[in-house]
Amino acid sequence: MESSNVMYTVCVLLLLVPRTFTAKPNFIVILMDDMGWGDLGVYGNPAKETPNLDKMAAEGLLFTDFYSASPICSPSRASLLTGRLPVRNGFYTTNEKAKNAYTPQVVVGGIPDSEILFSEALQEAGYRNKIIGKWHLGHRAQYLPLRHGFDEWFGAPNCHYKYNNKNIPNIPVYRDDKMIGRYYDDIKIDPERGLSNLTQMYIEEALIFIEKQAKKKQPFMLYWTPDATHTPLYASEKYRGRSQRGLYGDAVMELDAGIGQILATLKKLNIDRETFVFFSSDNGAATYAHQQGGSNGPFLCGKQTTFEGGHREPAVAWWPGRIAPGQISHQVGTLMDIYLTLLDIAGISYPKGVEFDGHTLISALFNNTEFERPMFYYRGDTLFKVRLGQYKAHLYTWGTPQDAQLMGYHYCPGQYIVNVTTDQMVDHKKEPLLFHLGQDPGEKYIISSSSDEYKAVIGTLLKVVEEHKKTLKRGAPQLNICDSAVQNWSPAGCDEVKRCLPSPKSKPFKCQWPY
Amino acid sequence: MESSNVMYTVCVLLLLVPRTFTAKPNFIVILMDDMGWGDLGVYGNPAKETPNLDKMAAEGLLFTDFYSASPICSPSRASLLTGRLPVRNGFYTTNEKAKNAYTPQVVVGGIPDSEILFSEALQEAGYRNKIIGKWHLGHRAQYLPLRHGFDEWFGAPNCHYKYNNKNIPNIPVYRDDKMIGRYYDDIKIDPERGLSNLTQMYIEEALIFIEKQAKKKQPFMLYWTPDATHTPLYASEKYRGRSQRGLYGDAVMELDAGIGQILATLKKLNIDRETFVFFSSDNGAATYAHQQGGSNGPFLCGKQTTFEGGHREPAVAWWPGRIAPGQISHQVGTLMDIYLTLLDIAGISYPKGVEFDGHTLISALFNNTEFERPMFYYRGDTLFKVRLGQYKAHLYTWGTPQDAQLMGYHYCPGQYIVNVTTDQMVDHKKEPLLFHLGQDPGEKYIISSSSDEYKAVIGTLLKVVEEHKKTLKRGAPQLNICDSAVQNWSPAGCDEVKRCLPSPKSKPFKCQWPY
Numbered sequence A, B: 001m002e003s004s005n006v007m008y009t010v011c012v013l014l015l016l017v018p019r020t021f022t023a024k025p026n027f028i029v030i031l032m033d034d035m036g037w038g039d040l041g042v043y044g045n046p047a048k049e050t051p052n053l054d055k056m057a058a059e060g061l062l063f064t065d066f067y068s069a070s071p072i073c074s075p076s077r078a079s080l081l082t083g084r085l086p087v088r089n090g091f092y093t094t095n096e097k098a099k100n101a102y103t104p105q106v107v108v109g110g111i112p113d114s115e116i117l118f119s120e121a122l123q124e125a126g127y128r129n130k131i132i133g134k135w136h137l138g139h140r141a142q143y144l145p146l147r148h149g150f151d152e153w154f155g156a157p158n159c160h161y162k163y164n165n166k167n168i169p170n171i172p173v174y175r176d177d178k179m180i181g182r183y184y185d186d187i188k189i190d191p192e193r194g195l196s197n198l199t200q201m202y203i204e205e206a207l208i209f210i211e212k213q214a215k216k217k218q219p220f221m222l223y224w225t226p227d228a229t230h231t232p233l234y235a236s237e238k239y240r241g242r243s244q245r246g247l248y249g250d251a252v253m254e255l256d257a258g259i260g261q262i263l264a265t266l267k268k269l270n271i272d273r274e275t276f277v278f279f280s281s282d283n284g285a286a287t288y289a290h291q292q293g294g295s296n297g298p299f300l301c302g303k304q305t306t307f308e309g310g311h312r313e314p315a316v317a318w319w320p321g322r323i324a325p326g327q328i329s330h331q332v333g334t335l336m337d338i339y340l341t342l343l344d345i346a347g348i349s350y351p352k353g354v355e356f357d358g359h360t361l362i363s364a365l366f367n368n369t370e371f372e373r374p375m376f377y378y379r380g381d382t383l384f385k386v387r388l389g390q391y392k393a394h395l396y397t398w399g400t401p402q403d404a405q406l407m408g409y410h411y412c413p414g415q416y417i418v419n420v421t422t423d424q425m426v427d428h429k430k431e432p433l434l435f436h437l438g439q440d441p442g443e444k445y446i447i448s449s450s451s452d453e454y455k456a457v458i459g460t461l462l463k464v465v466e467e468h469k470k471t472l473k474r475g476a477p478q479l480n481i482c483d484s485a486v487q488n489w490s491p492a493g494c495d496e497v498k499r500c501l502p503s504p505k506s507k508p509f510k511c512q513w514p515y
């Protein structure tokens, strides 16, 4: 009986394999902010707040071993869009060893023009592209989405923290290439009550764009990336208090409902069979935020770290009629794979002379076969860990830095593993710590370096590292120089909405990355 | 759109509610051994080894907040079958405060005749009952299944540890009321290779019993409780090495496949709509066994403890045509609820004068509504914790006892929470520790006793405890007295298979419970 099931599955899959894609399908890349692997019902969250995502997984393919290229926002997002590691695309700092850096408003750098984003490749091939939500690839004019392959934008360049408009301006919200107001001043967020209609705005923007493109019959790429699960958390009146997890769970429920609406709209417009949808998150749950952060399920630590909790992401691929329903894939994948996967599906040739870290996921998506490839875990500019097969070697360990602890942060609350969750950066390169992620997904049980198992695999892992380092050409670091003058004082369009602010004089300084 | 969905669901559910059950349906209670909440795909295990259980959940109802009455085998199983807490049905010891006790071969006690098991109630109502697997309610003649409401048995009275037949005999395997051989001597288990065909034997027994009963058209209750996930682990040749988790995952895959075969047989025989199937496990995963143990997902600690990892269980209810598919229930439930639920479904009145700790789950199963009820977490004879709504109060904390640590055990590997995972039994009754399990399923964040939240709820929780203690009538403790003479030296039938062993003279002693 079982073998006939297998036969059936094989037959169905053969029919589904899109050997040639006759038309250019639409793409929707959904990227959550700080949502953890363990936040979805289908990955075991006891609160079960994601019926729509769980249904999306049941109708599509669920990845168990999918990763971000970085355990924090900006580098992860830059890597998604470039298909390249942060150390290549410039989203790192050399100011201090291995510090996690991102793009607050004072950062001078951003996505270099030399990087070809997949939005650019798709735009050139006739796609109309829209980003809805957080950009985070640099907030200065030359770095904004419409300069990098997007035709439309509704959202913001930075995180939605609240500022005072004196030392630091509130973050502008853009429609396309002009700001239309600022968070808190114009786009209401009530941080005390955790109340905002922003996710609803992002949902509506998505539905309108999809309907418009369906009517025009022009292929589109929508990058939908709301930030309600990034502190300060928010949800709309309709969702506040609805989950058993508090505001974080409320935000998850609202985002999940939005994803349900997006998929339902595709079906309603009868373009679901022409639209490839991919769901994931930019980094592990912010465990330091405690109950204001998400869940990394059985994994160790969270955002900011190179343990599984920092890098392992929820990931679901959905394409009715093309991707067979109810599949699980153990393919080791990364957000950087989206780039070549989209290009392959659209039949667009890869940009010449670019060294990609991502691979195409065609074989996983359409044949559910697996290929072996290494996963590299960087903290800042330093390669901390490498995975190959089920083995993960720790070259460096670092849990919560002591100075972060002094600020009240803890990346591994309730978790403690001797020699592993170290409070300083510890060099293990002479004898890397080895773990088997299949048997030990929580990185709890160090495989003894005197064991046959260790001796059998460590050499291969170290060879992979050596090979990687040899061929790695680092980009110019974008996150070294800061300057208060470059903040969002007067973005394009500020005069029309009377939200220009006086800028201080330029005074560049070395960015500080406390943790 | 969402409200019309709700309407639809309500209508469907109304149609499904079995107000009167016209005939006596069949029952299958599937109980795993030491399998953790986090071991199933549907509860988030990254290895995704349970396609059949995941499908069962998709076709039925998944409980997120389901508990065992005890964090170890014997008391949990006695509570399932009696619907009563171990301190009532006698499965505890008073030898030393709060020690976890069970039924090794030296134990003199077992299930008292005064307890009316649900097997007895069903048998009296015309059911034919079979247990396949581990009994664990006492191994002496008067305690065995056929003396307590079962018509058939294939399995063993105790755990499948290996002994030497000199100080301790190997465990007998019974068919009905006679032993047919002993583990290791006759029923092959290769502990070095983790190889045994036992699960396959248990599967075959189940399928034969179901087919026989279907043909006879006599209602049946099957209690299917294999022990392959209890150390020493085993799997058959076909499953060894198939999972990414090692032998533990192999055993899970084999059991899952067996459950798939059982459900497929019900469908094939066209009795799936007449059969209520319930799946769960007897206690939390044995975290002390490290990679040889299962996963408790995001929960704290494991077997032997009263943290969520010790008590929270996977639970799935399945009944095509009666239980609507794809449901999630947050009803707080316990294995002790199975008793009255089965009786309600079968239309059998409850035994008179019995104080049950279980409730009927009819409302959760057929209407997906929730009622509030407390959950009591006992370690041995001591009430450690109480849950009401989302709040859980710790009256006592105790992680790994120091003497267990000296023996190399650790119940909370990789987890450490100040004042919570204490290495001795700490009394917090003056100011119980309070947690919100919805926001903090991992019991990491103690709610400050000076907070309004604490003051608002602690009184209610303590009143519930007081009420419980006031009405609690303790049974005579069954696990106090031990005697080497009572071991399985010469069970009924041993002469026929030439497996009788010489017994030492009776020398009763106080049982020792080291942890």
Ligand SMILES: [Ca+2]
Pocket (backbone or CB within 6 Å): A032, A033, A034, A072, A073, A230, A282, A283
């Ligand atoms: Ca993020």
Ligand SMILES: [Ca+2]
Pocket (backbone or CB within 6 Å): B032, B033, B034, B072, B073, B230, B282, B283
């Ligand atoms: Ca057990």
